[in-house]
């Protein structure tokens with residue numbers, strides 16, 4: 001750490017931290033010139049004021065604040081805690097122009113403002129095909145039928161008295177980073193990678209339920225999962241996966257699931273794209289062939305260069321992204337910076353993350369922070385001293401199976417340019433001399 005200067009460089013966490021909601025709307029709508037000007041003004045003001053402070057003494061440390069001289073607020077004021085008023089900029093956000101129907105929409109998680117690997121439940125991304133519901137758990141039922149000795153209907157009470165487990169896993173929508181296929185440079189990591197979250201889920205293993213119903217192991221090859229919302233969300237899951245680590249879950253981060261995330265019951269399918277994590281789960285059917293439902297035949301398929309589609313490409317391959325510094329942020333100083341990001345793989349554990357600050361010519365291996373869990377987000381960090389010259393920041397993850405996250409050139413060579421889903425290419429953030437960070441593609 002000998003290269004650490006006395007004062008670490010400061011960084012703006014996210015544009016929403018100091019821009020008005022109107023400004024944010026303009027930025028999101030693509031008014032990037034405006035964004036740049038706002039940052040220049042903000043950085044100049046900060047640099048000027050810190051010089052003045054050094055001369056006169058900093059009132060933030062010299063003057064005793066009100067909170068040191070008065071009574072605080074009573075414990076009973078907040079029976080359910082909420083974040084500080086100063087964190088009001090940290091919000092799930094819809095991408096303007098992405099959806100035309102408010103109920104069939106996506107809200108993206110603000111990855112740029114989060115730490116560690118757990119997503120606070122209130123910031124978990126949302127993807128609904130037909131809006132969300134707050135379902136009365138007393139009236140909710142789960143039916144298991146098909147190739148079983150005895151079809152059963154479970155109440156929430158029936159399920160919650162069964163042997164449960166708690167596991168930390170990421171969920172990523174198959175369409176995450178989809179806009180980058182078309183080279184649409186969305187401004188922040190929230191919009192480029194924010195259909196991604198990671199929680200501790202609690203529930204009963206699906207294998208326990210299938211066992212309880214007496215699954216016909218000679219004929220059973222697949223299970224079918226169905227949600228209780230009007231979108232008829234239905235997905236096929238292969239039996240080996242269903243018997244492996246799939247959970248029928250009611251808990252998320254130590255409390256019941258949030259309504260937006262499937263309260264009171266959802267499927268957790270570790271390593272697999274979000275669409276298979278059926279929310280408001282009401283039925284599991286055991287069968288001997290894939291169902292080819294609308295969400296498997298028309299959506300979540302990959303259009304290849306030769307005009308054919310890949311189907312049932314459920315696994316979320318090894319991927320990573322730098323969250324700080326990332327698009328829309330500004331480095332206010334040269335000198336030391338901690339580059340931080342997230343890596344994950346649907347195949348298992350992340351083994352290594354390399355970071356480049358020169359567009360992929362040279363790579364250094366980042367520190368993986370514990371815990372490093374299977375099919376969970378992994379936090380990486382690496383020290384960096386910015387000398388003030390332009391840079392291109394990238395991260396490249398490798399998982400325990402040896403899968404290496406591809407460059408855009410490598411991905412496009414196989415998958416072409418017309419896909420929507422399953423983009424796990426290396427993300428590049430361009431750092432300008434001004435300190436502004438923006439979204440670019442490097443081939």
Ligand SMILES: Nc1nc2c(c(=O)[nH]1)N[C@H]1C(S)=C(S)[C@@H](COP(=O)(O)O)O[C@H]1N2
Nearest residue numbers: 125126127128129173227233261274275279
């Ligand atoms: N019943 C039901 N389940 C669903 C969906 C839905 O619209 N209805 N959306 C799916 C999709 S496409 C994704 S990416 C994940 C999103 O989960 P989340 O909203 O908890 O983030 O839920 C999946 N499960």
Ligand SMILES: [Mo]
Nearest residue numbers: 173174274275
């Ligand atoms: Mo999704």
